Amino acid sequence: NNDIENDYDVIIVGSGAGAMTAAIFAADQGNSVLIVEKSDKYGGTSAISGGGIWIPNNDEFKALGGTDSEESALTYIKAASAGSAAESRIRTYIKNAPKMLRELQANSRVKYAVAEKYPDYYQHLEGSLPGGRSMDPELFDTTGLGDEIEHQQPASGNTLLMGKMAWTARQAHKAVAKERGWMLMIIGLMLRYKLDFKQRKKGRRDRRAGLGGSLVASLRHSVLDRKIPLWRSTEFTDFVITDDKVTGIKVLRDGQELTLNARYGVIMGSGGFEQNQQLREKYLPHPTQQAWSATPKGCNTGAALEAGQKLGAATDLLDWCWWAPTLKVPKEQSARGLFAERAFPGAIVVDGLGKRFFNEAAPYLEFGDAMYRNHQKTGNSIPSWVVFDSHFRHEYAMGPLMPGKIMPDSRAPKAWRDSVYWKADTLEALSELINVDATGLAATVTKMNGYAKTGIDEEFQRGGNVFDRYYGDTSVKPNPCLAPIEKGPFYAMKIHPGDIGTKGGLLTNDFGQVVRPSGEAITGLYAIGNCSSSVMGTSYPGAGATIGPAMTFGYVAANHISANR
Ligand code: FAD
Structure with missing residues (x-):
């Protein structure tokens, strides 16, 4: 097909939060970038999630007078993961997470606030904080996205006030805890929704997006700002290998098989395998059912895992979910x-x-x-x-x-x-x-x-x-x-x-590169988010400990590709 550009510097598979973050950084570093997404909707589980990111030692908390440090975060994650993830990757995470967020907020439409009262999950462990590491997206006005917002994975009912109105995690908590002023806040949110006559004529969807919807819409808008192509309904099927290096991917687009070349790297952000009953039965504890997963139907079926295993990639934590x-x-x-x-x-x-x-x-x-x-x-x-x-x-x-x-x-x-x-x-x-x-x-x-x-x-x-x-x-x-x-x-x-996604997958090193069982990196291949084995090991240290690492290792992978171009 002559209309299709087949050659890119970087190809990114999947359009969740980690994938789009990687795309933004790779493009800003001068790479030509393509995103391919299997579903006819972009955003994956990230779009229906709470959108929280767990960023130890972040700037926002410190600006409010909070105290945190790399050392206490390391002590805490090491205690939580108890040897189930490599310390060097944990260190990479702690170093890069606040940097990723700082640069992303400075250069894109993504905007977070610190959820000061959201405690780390394991209060009994040394290094935990009673709040300040979980970050919550601000509400995002989707007007500028035009019709593109209709192609976003729709928010699930339980992330919306009364199943339709956008709110932040901080507002939701205020209502649940019945903090002072919560009633007035709810009335304000309802009035804002009801009085938006122009949007109400169009339908139920709130003009503002909250939680994961906000994160993904603000990323999508930032991807559009950079004119990075995002092909929906385009399914990654396999890698292209030249001299033991990954140099591209094969996709099915509108029923047509295409080969796409990636000069400098392929970043897999294609999610876990929770929507694949066969793989669930093979790896997860029994009984297990795809229908029990809270993730979007049919999206994450383990494509990266299966293609990576064929290549000889190492894997880890395959018997774990984010339960x-x-x-x-x-x-x-x-x-x-x-x-x-x-x-x-x-x-x-x-x-x-x-x-x-x-x-x-x-x-x-x-x-x-x-x-x-x-x-x-x-x-x-x-x-x-x-x-x-x-x-x-x-x-x-x-x-x-x-x-x-x-x-x-x-x-x-x-x-x-x-x-x-x-x-x-x-x-x-x-x-x-x-x-x-x-x-x-x-x-x-x-x-x-x-x-x-x-x-x-x-x-x-x-x-x-x-x-x-x-x-x-x-x-x-x-x-x-x-x-x-x-x-x-x-x-x-x-x-x-x-589950809200599987937790095991392709094993990666400190640069987000997929490795072989020997530890040697597979040149040209990176994995982030739930298609990679979690940097948190078997633990879940705080709200946002899945998307925070997905975005951070997206940033780390883009940096590594650009530095080695
Ligand atoms: P996804 O966001 O699912 O993106 C993967 C994308 O890849 C999908 O769009 C999929 O269609 C696409 N894809 C799959 N296979 C292919 C293929 N072969 N070719 C092309 N594309 C492909 N985590 C947090 O950290 N904080 C939270 O607040 C939070 N809240 C949650 C609330 C709910 C209700 C749920 C369900 C989950 C929540 N999670 C949260 C978990 C979090 O959403 C996921 O762990 C995370 O979004 C996974 O990111 P990902 O990029 O790996 O996958």
């Missing part, structure tokens, strides 16, 4: 993650024996992992059940159910009854409905009601640290994460050990 307990909502394409709600006071998670098995307020990776570990022991926690009473139902959200005071059962979609939530007048009747041991559940609830009184969860120390309490209700005393379950009717929701 998150998820539930299915009819008509929604992906499962929904339960990130915050488990910490709200008055909800517990039990297995088939009606027993709690972990601190419900723990980070989602640890909770998903605990579901597997308990299942291996008892055979009874996949699925598990979130149980709460009518007081909880009235006050708090759980999955797609907004608090009953806003969305009573009578206003929730009928199809959700007995598919999203189960309901019965007594705990005993509820146990029967969901096939959970009634005696076990009754005993668990009695114990929890005692802990709620004393404020001490004697089994799992729920609410025992600042991370647990981040999503607690400060008006509940003595422990903002503990409340009794006593007022019928009672509710249950079914959860699975889902």
Whole structure:
């Protein structure tokens, strides 16, 4: 095809946050760049995510008077990852993450603020901070993107206020924690949305994008500013190899096979393999289901992993996901993650024996992992059940159910009854409905009601640290994460050990280059984001610990390519 340019300095596969960040830096360093994206929508999981990035020692926190250092970040990540990732890569991350963000914000439309109160996930580890490392995108006005925004992976319902209005993570937290002024803030957000008559005539989509939608839209706009071509519906199928070096890729574009040449490098940013049931069964703990993943359907099917393995690349952490307990909502394409709600006071998670098995307020990776570990022991926690009473139902959200005071059962979609939530007048009747041991559940609830009184969860120390309490209700005393379950009717929701992406993949070195088992780099080949094995190893140190590294190693890879041109 004569109209198509086949030769580029750098080709980037995938259009998530890491990929577009790499494209921007590579282009600004004087490279001709092409982005290819398999889906007809750009943005991948990054676009439907919270868009948080975990950047230790960032400028914004220090500007607010915060204290952080490379040393404490290193101590913390090393303790969290416990030898499951190379120290030199961790050091590279810590050095480059604040630089990446500084340069990206100075030269592109991306804009972040520090989420000062968002604690690191492992408060018991040395070097953790009670806030200041997780960064939250500012709202982004998508008007300048024109029709291109229609081709962005649409935000998932649970990242939007009432399923339609954009907000930041800081605003969402203010509402959940019912901080001073939260009602006024919500009214302000609603008015801004409703009074945008021009946009309302067009449809439901908010003119402003928040969270991952903001990050990806601002990156996409910055990619457009640089006239970097982004080909949607173009699927990477394999590498082109010349003299043991990667010199290009093969793609399928509109059913046509093309060979594209990359003079200086190919950067794989094509996500993990969570949407590939066969690969899940091959590598992940069992049972495992693609349908439990909260990632966009059909996007990330392990293309980089399979092509890399053929080349002889080393891999690591293939049995790990960024776990998150998820539930299915009819008509929604992906499962929904339960990130915050488990910490709200008055909800517990039990297995088939009606027993709690972990601190419900723990980070989602640890909770998903605990579901597997308990299942291996008892055979009874996949699925598990979130149980709460009518007081909880009235006050708090759980999955797609907004608090009953806003969305009573009578206003929730009928199809959700007995598919999203189960309901019965007594705990005993509820146990029967969901096939959970009634005696076990009754005993668990009695114990929890005692802990709620004393404020001490004697089994799992729920609410025992600042991370647990981040999503607690400060008006509940003595422990903002503990409340009794006593007022019928009672509710249950079914959860699975889902994921927000796989965590293992091609092993890379300090420059983002894919390596062979010997440690030798494969010239011309870089991998970032979830197609590479995570720099965090088996850990999830804080909110943004997946996208922060994806963007940072995108920056590192672009720098390495340009320096070695
Ligand atoms: P993606 O963003 O998924 O991009 C990969 C792209 O590659 C996709 O568009 C895909 O279609 C494309 N692709 C795949 N195969 C091919 C092929 N063969 N050829 C061409 N293109 C291909 N993480 C955080 O750090 N902070 C958060 O706040 C956060 N919140 C989250 C909230 C939710 C609800 C979810 C689901 C996830 C969240 N995550 C968060 C996780 C995070 O979104 C992902 O880990 C991250 O976006 C993965 O980035 P990636 O670039 O590897 O993949």
